[in-house]
Amino acid sequence: MAAVGAAAAAWPFIDQMNPSAAALALSTVEVDLAPVAAGQQIVVKWRGHPLFIRHRTPAEIDSAKKVDVATLPDPLARNANKPDSASAADEDRVIKPEWLVLIGVCTHLGCTPTGFEGDYGGWLCHCHGSQYDTSGRIRKGPAPENLAVPPYAFLTDTRVKVG
């Protein structure tokens, strides 16, 4: 009884640290993709994190597709728009192949990776050297997971809503 009481009394003091309702209220952003040419990437802020939106070239899409999923360190899509069990195949990482939308947070310790660097043409995280490919999948370094894909939808061909 005393333990239950103590736990009940302690809980408000623990839970106050969690995000408040205001922080939880999912924010959304709408982005106009028209100015982003193939081979370019833009960075937008979403929920306090950078968001990478990359207009991939056919060559980049090709190189992402060619990879054998079985050889990847993280075999899962990590895509909020697909079932949790979806594989890390490039098709499951995107909605439209030319647009790659990612949360720009290294899955190692949270730095923002730099685009168009590293051995795989995707991203290189300077903090501890994790490398991601043109599908945002982890290929080398200490990061355990692929870069996460946020929930998003195309409103028109050139407008996307994230969140």
Add this chain to the structure above:
Amino acid sequence: MSGPSTYTPKSGFEKWIDQRLPLPRLMHDTMQTFPTPRNLNIWYTFGGILTFCLGVQILTGIVLAMHYVANAGLAFDSVEAIMRDVNYGWLIRYIHSNGASMFFLAVYIHMFRGLYYGSYKAPRELIWIIGVLIYLLMMATAFFGYVLPWGQMSFWGATVITNLFSAIPVVGSHIATWLWGDFAVGDATLNRFFSLHYLLPFIIAGVVGLHIWALHVPGNNNPLGIDVKSPQDTVPFHPYYTVKDAFYLCLFVVVFATFVFYAPNFFGNPDNYQQANPLVTPPDIVPEWYLLPFYAMLRSIPNKLMGVIVMGGAIVTLFFLPWLDTSRVRSCRFRPLMKQFFWAFAVACVILGYCGAQSVDATVAGIPLLWVARLATLYYFLFFWILMPIIGLIETPKKLPASIAQSVLGDTAAAAAE
């Protein structure tokens, strides 16, 4: 604190106090007549220096808190205002920021001293363990403090360190969110870090009290590592060690002041004079120098969870030290084998610190530093968990002197003193 008290109240008033709150008795017994080995050297003055450092941080910190604003939108500017507008704000901030480095410099000397002279061995295990606890609290305090100016290093340092918790399986990411109070390091994080940065130094002060209390039960160890056997082995703390401590404190303050006045940003990172930007990580993020060895360990392991375990393990190991050392002799002065491995250990720590400051893919003379850091990390653990227990068993220590007095005064003088 322990042992029979030698205090005799001198006036009616002192007697009245003594019967109600024997605080003067406590001060008298701990700081005046406390019997202290007569052979303590310079390395034993750092306890007093550390107490001084804590006092300086608390004093300057309270002043900074009068001008500082714990808000993600205002913090950076408020620190700049301290530097430019507040009267002597630059001085107080530079004392506080360099004070943190001086504090760690002193604590590392203090810890290596303990390691060399075997001060962690029975009956001083708890003194050592409480000390490691203080060291942990200091690291937490300094980390929280470094976040407060809300520069680029503040922000990204906070991001990387809090993300260490996300390595914990299953609950990790919830813990990280709980620490942040948001989905990323932000305003909520800054506020709670300020609250904790204000609190922890006072907790440290309390734990320092326990540290000294525990010290005053067996008394000081000494460079010979042998027990005090007779009153000839000791001198009263005052005036002998109050004066010695004060002298070396003055030298320490000269070094401290040199940094504050002539190289105030020597330990700092220029990136921290840029306001936090959640969208851009600086190309090279490095922690403060005193955390570099652990950072190098983290980076040398290519797996997230293992990296965090190794880094944490390096500190947790220190708690077990009293039982890892199997030698009957305390001081390395009489341990020819251990002495060499001790110095190799010190070098390994410096190498780790150096590697931690370089970028991950750096090389020196063609040798990748990543591998150098891996070897040094290996040695760190090897030293404590394998070498220490074994060396204690196989080593033949040198002959110990009969007593402290005999070693300091020579045979005849010691005999005469008896």
